[in-house]
Amino acid sequence: GQQLNQSPQSMFIQEGEDVSMNCTSSSIFNTWLWYKQDPGEGPVLLIALYKAGELTSNGRLTAQFGITRKDSFLNISASIPSDVGIYFCAGRVAGANSKLTFGKGITLSVRP
């Protein structure tokens, strides 16, 4: 089955810094999604990408659908303390009934 790799497991940054996360897959995906999970809550969708090369922003967040369709990147600019959480990438191969595959997530800590 498809697998998504997110590394490292944890990242520690200083408030105000930019941070970049990437996600790679062993399969070609048609859809890439980025979610954030706060403690005690469910994952919340941040950005959805549907086309290779697509670059989409949501406030301080920017995500890109890799040209090879096997990777995606999420950038957070000017980090703030509330950016703390777990960031998951998820992808889906072609097919109406195909399932989302999730990465294991990256835990982001932001030092004030």
Add this chain to the structure above:
Amino acid sequence: DARVTQTPRHKVTEMGQEVTMRCQPILGHNTVFWYRQTMMQGLELLAYFRNRAPLDDSGMPKDRFSAEMPDATLATLKIQPSEPRDSAVYFCASGRTSGGLADTQYFGPGTRLTVL
């Protein structure tokens, strides 16, 4: 602000007991997903439904888990009998699919299950 709701938010039970978790998808969404999240395995898809019909439950241990959608506003996940290894957070997510296009999933707050 439409949201997926899940009940209960927390459940502590003893091994061997039946556990029922409920989910109300966002109104108008036609796909419902059940996930289990643990530290070791991350998010695992257990089952999903489209238009109330089960499409895939291959991720679910069949001997003790069952998932149903009695109507469009309610999805249930049952574990009988429960075991300590079932302890996890169970998420329901809903989405809308039309014309074969990929749906975007919106997650509920989860049910944290502890089986003693």
